[in-house]
Amino acid sequence: MGYIPNTDADRSAMLKAIGIERLEELFHDVPEGYRYPEIDLPAPLSEMEAMQELQRLSEKNMDGKHAVCFLGAGAYHHFIPSLVDFLISRSEFYTSYTPYQPEISQGTLQGIFEYQTMICALTGMDASNASHYDGATSTAEAVIMSLHIHKQKRQKVILSPAIHPQYREVIRTYTRGMKCFLAGGDQAENGLEELGASCNGDTACVVVQNPDFFGRVSPPARLRDLADRAHQHGALLVVIANPISLGLFKPPGEYGADIVTGEGQALGNSLSFGGPYLGFFACRKEYVRRSSGRIVGETVDAEGRRGYVLTLSTREQHIRREKATSNICTNQSLNALAAAVYLSALGRKGLRRVAELCYHKAHHAAKRIAALPGYALQPSQDFFHEFVVKCPWPVEAINRALQEKWGIIGGYDLERVYPKLAGSMLLCVTEVNSAEDIEKLVQGLREVAQTGGG
Amino acid sequence: MNEPLIFDLSSPGRTGVSLPKLDVPESEIPADWVRDDLWLPEVAEVDVVRHYVRLSQMNYGVDIGFYPLGSCTMKYNPKVNDAAAGLPGFAQIHPLQNPNTAQGALELMYGLQRFFAEIGGFSAVTLQPAAGAQGELTGILVMRAFLHDRGDKERTRILVPDSAHGTNPATTTMAGLEVIQIPSEPRGNIDLKTLKAHLDHTVVGLMLTNPNTLGLFDEHLLEITGMVHEAGGLVYGDGANLNAILGICQPGKMGFDVMHFNLHKTFSTPHGGGGPGACAVGAVEPLAAYLPGPIVALKEEQEKRKFSWQMPERSIGRVKSFWGNFGMLVRAYTYIRMLGAAGLRAVAENAVLNANYLQARLKQLYPIPYGHRTCMHEFVAKGTIEGAPDIRALDIAKRLMDYGFHPPTNYFPLIVPEALMIEPTETESKERLDSFIEAMAGIAEEGRINPELLHAAPHKAPCRRLDEVKAARELKLSAKKPLY
Numbered sequence: 001m002g003y004i005p006n007t008d009a010d011r012s013a014m015l016k017a018i019g020i021e022r023l024e025e026l027f028h029d030v031p032e033g034y035r036y037p038e039i040d041l042p043a044p045l046s047e048m049e050a051m052q053e054l055q056r057l058s059e060k061n062m063d064g065k066h067a068v069c070f071l072g073a074g075a076y077h078h079f080i081p082s083l084v085d086f087l088i089s090r091s092e093f094y095t096s097y098t099p100y101q102p103e104i105s106q107g108t109l110q111g112i113f114e115y116q117t118m119i120c121a122l123t124g125m126d127a128s129n130a131s132h133y134d135g136a137t138s139t140a141e142a143v144i145m146s147l148h149i150h151k152q153k154r155q156k157v158i159l160s161p162a163i164h165p166q167y168r169e170v171i172r173t174y175t176r177g178m179k180c181f182l183a184g185g186d187q188a189e190n191g192l193e194e195l196g197a198s199c200n201g202d203t204a205c206v207v208v209q210n211p212d213f214f215g216r217v218s219p220p221a222r223l224r225d226l227a228d229r230a231h232q233h234g235a236l237l238v239v240i241a242n243p244i245s246l247g248l249f250k251p252p253g254e255y256g257a258d259i260v261t262g263e264g265q266a267l268g269n270s271l272s273f274g275g276p277y278l279g280f281f282a283c284r285k286e287y288v289r290r291s292s293g294r295i296v297g298e299t300v301d302a303e304g305r306r307g308y309v310l311t312l313s314t315r316e317q318h319i320r321r322e323k324a325t326s327n328i329c330t331n332q333s334l335n336a337l338a339a340a341v342y343l344s345a346l347g348r349k350g351l352r353r354v355a356e357l358c359y360h361k362a363h364h365a366a367k368r369i370a371a372l373p374g375y376a377l378q379p380s381q382d383f384f385h386e387f388v389v390k391c392p393w394p395v396e397a398i399n400r401a402l403q404e405k406w407g408i409i410g411g412y413d414l415e416r417v418y419p420k421l422a423g424s425m426l427l428c429v430t431e432v433n434s435a436e437d438i439e440k441l442v443q444g445l446r447e448v449a450q451t452g453g454g
Numbered sequence: 455m456n457e458p459l460i461f462d463l464s465s466p467g468r469t470g471v472s473l474p475k476l477d478v479p480e481s482e483i484p485a486d487w488v489r490d491d492l493w494l495p496e497v498a499e500v501d502v503v504r505h506y507v508r509l510s511q512m513n514y515g516v517d518i519g520f521y522p523l524g525s526c527t528m529k530y531n532p533k534v535n536d537a538a539a540g541l542p543g544f545a546q547i548h549p550l551q552n553p554n555t556a557q558g559a560l561e562l563m564y565g566l567q568r569f570f571a572e573i574g575g576f577s578a579v580t581l582q583p584a585a586g587a588q589g590e591l592t593g594i595l596v597m598r599a600f601l602h603d604r605g606d607k608e609r610t611r612i613l614v615p616d617s618a619h620g621t622n623p624a625t626t627t628m629a630g631l632e633v634i635q636i637p638s639e640p641r642g643n644i645d646l647k648t649l650k651a652h653l654d655h656t657v658v659g660l661m662l663t664n665p666n667t668l669g670l671f672d673e674h675l676l677e678i679t680g681m682v683h684e685a686g687g688l689v690y691g692d693g694a695n696l697n698a699i700l701g702i703c704q705p706g707k708m709g710f711d712v713m714h715f716n717l718h719k720t721f722s723t724p725h726g727g728g729g730p731g732a733c734a735v736g737a738v739e740p741l742a743a744y745l746p747g748p749i750v751a752l753k754e755e756q757e758k759r760k761f762s763w764q765m766p767e768r769s770i771g772r773v774k775s776f777w778g779n780f781g782m783l784v785r786a787y788t789y790i791r792m793l794g795a796a797g798l799r800a801v802a803e804n805a806v807l808n809a810n811y812l813q814a815r816l817k818q819l820y821p822i823p824y825g826h827r828t829c830m831h832e833f834v835a836k837g838t839i840e841g842a843p844d845i846r847a848l849d850i851a852k853r854l855m856d857y858g859f860h861p862p863t864n865y866f867p868l869i870v871p872e873a874l875m876i877e878p879t880e881t882e883s884k885e886r887l888d889s890f891i892e893a894m895a896g897i898a899e900e901g902r903i904n905p906e907l908l909h910a911a912p913h914k915a916p917c918r919r920l921d922e923v924k925a926a927r928e929l930k931l932s933a934k935k936p937l938y
Contacts, residue, residue, distance in 0.1 A: 014808075034708055044794030051534060055543075083470070093513060105727070110457065169771050248488060318621075364479060382484070434477060
């Protein structure tokens with residue numbers, strides 16, 4: 001096994017052509033005594049047996065096909081039209097490498113160029129790259145880029161306390177070796193005004209999320225004020241956005257963002273237990289040459305016909321080596337293609353419709369839950385498709401009951417990251433949740449409130 | 455062969471999907487939140503399908519033919535891997551759902567952590583990094599944190615051989631460390647004298663790709679790792695070339711302290727036009743506690759196995775949201791389950807056999823600077839032709855497209871001028887290699903008789919050579935200025 005077409009006869013002929021007798025002779029440079037160790041792996045399986053094992057493992061998981069999901073917190077359940085998987089599974093896309101040879105990679109390149117155009121349209125930015133690993137690393141790259149734009153002379157990075165906690169962790173890891181410090185506090189209730197007030201001449205950037213981790217939407221006028229405040233001090237405004245919400249809401253470019261990042265999974269990519277996803281990254285044109293990641297540009301071929309290539313590669317590691325500002329050398333090409341196909345299929349009206357369905361269903365669910373005895377909504381009613389519910393019992397107990405008795409995957413237990421928010425659940429409702437699903441959730445929550453999850 | 459942009463196919467009022475009706479009452483949306491317009495295409499489903507199918511036809515993939523792209527390990531991607539990753543119990547599970555409801559996913563990840571630890575000879579493995587470059591950053595940050603904890607704060611320099619991938623020096627800078635380049639000696643090994651001269655109390659460690667990018671296994675490996683350790687430094691293994699030594703030797707047993715595994719190279723997950731990749735990072739004992747997490751731990755409770763998330767004790771923190779590129783982990787797991795230990799060894803043996811066979815035959819046609827040595831899974835030829843002085847590696851690469859092959863990696867590694875870096879992988883047959891050799895022989899002949907044919911190649915690809923200078927000078931990165 002090993003998907004190896006060589007036969008014994010082939011191997012003999014090849015060894016002869018090389019001028020040796022045994023395969024082992026090929027490895028004479030490997031230190032003696034270290035060759036051919038005992039590798040303790042389970043015995044190999046046939047394809048049929050392997051699929052049985054994988055099927056068995058997969059069935060131990062509670063999946064969205066058999067359960068109703070109200071969990072979001074950075075990864076979202078949306079309807080994926082059948083054509084998305086069909087198209088990205090085309091071998092020509094699926095089994096190709098990074099398009100270093102543009103003459104035989106126009107499919108990938110044009111697909112990414114279209115993706116970049118759609119991300120610019122969604123975010124209101126001038127330029128998009130070909131994508132980063134995920135929303136968290138895309139945001140970390142935005143922070144690092146801001147530090148480089150200020151030639152690493154500014155050290156303060158203001159992170160809104162309401163950005164996704166995992167994004168904060170990744171930013172912290174990525175900047176471990178850099179001269180900078182992360183400010184912004186950890187009080188989830190800190191508002192945009194406080195962030196603006198803490199900007200000074202040492203601030204490289206301010207990072208906010210809209211809608212934020214708790215689902216709250218900030219009105220564009222308040223974000224505009226924050227942008228003005230940051231710009232007065234020469235700092236950049238980085239906005240982490242939800243791409244589905246941008247089908248309906250004002251693009252960050254309209255309220256002064258300099259860089260827009262975010263998790264693109266919601267655009268036609270399955271949940272897949274957290275990856276592979278894609279981080280979108282877009283910025284104003286004056287910063288393009290300082291950005292990291294692959295970028296596709298339009299050009300012409302030798303006969304003057306339009307074509308596409310990877311461009312601005314002089315920014316990148318394979319040319320600049322230790323002078324590059326990032327080591328990234330891949331993008332999430334296939335995931336970005338899925339996003340482009342998804343956005344093409346939905347179009348302007350379709351994406352807006354999905355966003356509206358999310359908005360109305362989430363607000364309907366919130367109203368129904370708020371009316372239940374024992375439950376209360378967070379004070380702010382301004383949200384998109386996620387909202388925080390204060391529960392009468394520990395969230396873990398409520399979720400266990402919802403799961404076991406109702407086949408519902410409940411919301412995110414905020415206590416896992418914010419001890420002060422014990423008993424608070426972050427619920428997400430999207431277009432895939434029917435009125436019936438919502439009713440089932442409401443009934444489940446009502447019953448759990450009475451029984452205490454026991 | 456031009457395909458219009460999807461935006462040019464747009465016609466107001468068309469849509470490619472049908473969405474359900476709103477089945478709950480409407481709520482008010484604040485008017486000042488709402489955008490005016492959004493410039494996305496309006497096309498029918500059939501338009502979308504034909505457009506992207508036509509685009510796909512302008513691409514070359516492993517499923518079409520030979521892809522000897524050195525350093526990239528473009529092996530065949532088994533279809534069963536995708537079938538497994540597409541199972542609803544893997545594709546439709548939420549990363550934050552209670553681990554009790556995702557025990558199968560955690561069990562798979564636990565198994566894969568163990569497989570990689572065993573293959574590489576490491577004591578612990580994280581599956582979080584999204585790609586090789588991120589694995590490198592992970593590894594260097596782990597080494598740095600370990601040395602800091604040990605009180606070695608003066609160590610700020612990383613030694614990188616001149617044959618290294620560009621990601622190695624770029625990673626070093628990202629981690630806030632300084633790069634010192636170490637030259638190679640005439641046999642393609644690291645120059646031991648220079649290495650020794652740089653090994654002092656300022657060195658974090660050495661980043662070593664072994665086999666290196668010349669396709670050579672360093673003849674003094676144990677001496678090198680020993681020297682670095684003796685100087686108080688650590689050795690990072692760039693596992694990009696692991697395909698050559700699967701089951702042949704374990705880097706963790708030969709002095710590598712931390713190493714990354716490229717799942718999209720060695721473990722057959724597809725490249726998808728540049729990603730998603732996936733990566734694992736292994737570490738030996740004292741460094742294992744610094745790996746990013748959470749990683750999966752196993753507890754036996756009343757004879758019941760329970761898998762849970764656990765943050766390594768002194769972890770450098772997360773490098774990515776959630777747990778890693780899980781969909782790719784399923785594929786790699788499936789691959790390893792089907793091969794077993796003997797199958798993995800056969801992979802390395804046949805990959806190395808194929809490369810040496812190609813090297814032996816191509817030596818008669820093109821200069822191969824290190825061709826006197828046994829290569830591992832790849833080798834580097836010079837893209838020059840005797841009797842055709844103005845033919846360059848690029849011309850040969852482009853002409854190969856007309857013969858139906860993907861070109862080798864060119865102009866890398868930087869230490870071989872006009873480099874053509876050729877990696878056949880184990881999934882190609884002798885006949886396929888023979889046809890590639892014939893094409894290379896044909897091109898050498900054409901170069902002498904009709905060099906213009908090569909300069910102007912490709913002739914049969916979906917488009918001719920593209921003007922990369924124009925692309926960078928007159929930046930056009932999106933179809934038109936969005937209107938919003």
